[in-house]
Amino acid sequence: MHHASNTLLADYRRVRRFSEQLCAPLCAEDMGLQACPEVSPPRWHLAHTSWFFETFLLKPHLPGYRVFHPEFEKLFNSYYNGIGEQYARPHRHLLSRPTGDQVRQWRQQVDDAMAQLIPACPQLADLIRLGLNHEQQHQELLLTDLLFSFSFNPLAPALTSAPPLDGTTTPLSFSDFDGGLVDIGARDGFAFDNETPRHRVWLNPFRLANRPVTNGEFRAFIEDGGYQQPALWLSDGWAWVQQHDIRRPLYWQADLDQHFTLAGLQPLDDNRILAHVNYYEADAYARWAGLRLPTEQEWEHAAGQAGSEGQVADNGQFQPGAAGDGPLASLFGDVWEWTASAYLPYPGFQTARGAVGEYNGKFMCNQMVLRGGSCATSRDHLRASYRNFFYPHHRWQFSGIRLAGDLT
Incomplete structure (x- = not known):
């Protein structure tokens, strides 16, 4: 495999793994939280980022690729009118299915297929990089969306332990x-x-x-x-x-x-x-x-x-x-x-x-x-x-x- 493809595949695996690391402390109930129309459930973020790779890369460019589920194209399309219909954003919290396990199986299928596509199609590197940066955007949204949804719970749930504060404020200049x-x-x-x-x-x-x-x-x-x-x-x-x-x-x-x-x-x-x-x-x-x-x-x-x-x-x-x-x-x-x-x-x-x-x-x-x-x-x-x-x-x-x- 060419060095550039090796690097891209390593970056792909690192970024995809970080999404799952962010969700690792969450329970099944957390994965469906959506406190307002502007935020999305963690499980939806995991699914939508896979949708991006399946829709823009695997379906058009990997011969013989079979989609994980035909309805997912609609369920996890965020706003791409050129692709087709989208499930209403304010109702994403109603999607108790697919389950977290099914979403993880889909992610694994997409990852296995991308491992074939990346070395075979070096001309797609820029589009793959776009997909990785898109996933990083959704990792950030996953955290900020979860913070907002958690904030409505009187139990004040935590994702992490409190970080120490290093240093004091320097004077404004x-x-x-x-x-x-x-x-x-x-x-x-x-x-x-x-x-x-x-x-x-x-x-x-x-x-x-x-x-x-x-x-x-x-x-x-x-x-x-x-x-x-x-x-x-x-x-x-x-x-x-x-x-x-x-x-x-x-x-x-x-x-x-x-x-x-x-x-x-x-x-x-x-x-x-x-x-x-x-x-x-x-x-x-x-x-x-x-x-x-x-x-x-x-x-x-x-x-x-x-x-x-x-x-x-x-x-x-x-x-x-x-x-x-x-x-x-x-x-x-x-x-x-x-x-x-x-x-x-x-x-x-x-x-x-x-x-x-x-x-x-x-x-x-x-x-x-x-x-x-x-x-x-x-x-x-x-x-x-x-x-x-x-x-x-x-x-x-x-x-x-x-x-x-x-x-x-």
Whole structure:
């Protein structure tokens, strides 16, 4: 077998194994949890990632491949209209069948078939890499979805033990950037289509905070009446606060002393990096602090020059730590950082042909860009050009705040 095929097969097995490792501590009842339409059950994530390989690789490219079950194409299709009908997303918790054992058998069949396909079809390497990065995205979703679903249980179930907090908060400071004409977008190696094409943008001089905002700093915003001051909020954000009676970040308890995590209910440490705020909260906090959120182009330009790594999924802690030292600490990992940029196509963006072209392009409307990865993101999934995107009211992801400002 060619060296490139050997490497790809090893990566395939590693990524697929990690999905199953994440589910290993779960019981059968956990595997079907879906607390709202925006999240999915763990068993569905295991199945859908297999659906991707079966649908886009094995069925069209491996002669004689027989699908595990003909109904699975509909049950585990997420949003690919070019493939066909989809089972309604809000009802995924009703799928008590296939059982966990059947899903694992399907995964094994897909893995065995992919072990044949990978060395036989080197021309499919890019599509296989897309499938692996897709599975890593679903590993992150599996963790954040499970956290949300667990949070409704008064027993406060835990997936992991509480991680120690290493270090204390470094004082807030800023790095200055000259701006100018800079290159933005994917370089070499794997990238999603929304990171292309590489292009030039003009940046005015700006400054970026040395670390993300902490729990303690956000508590000060709450205690100063931040959620009661309409002048701090965008109109849609203030409507969201009023409609849902929002008074604190997701998972914070009313006493502001504890929060729910994948290690259960834990003390709210002032030094830990803030997570689970949405775009409206991030923007309001920045306004309260007399600053702003960075644009995604400012963030990427800064990340191309420096930036350290915080907690990532590989570490198995699944919650942010304390920001480290350095001019741009925890730029990668810990929390996805909201930017002030709407999720739109880059100049010259082209969607791929066929159903796989639905991967990112059709979502370029009404969402905001986040950068940097989180404590639920795999290390080899991190890069400066990566564009994550969510609706501005969503906050069940590990999403946080890094402040920016203008240099005049």
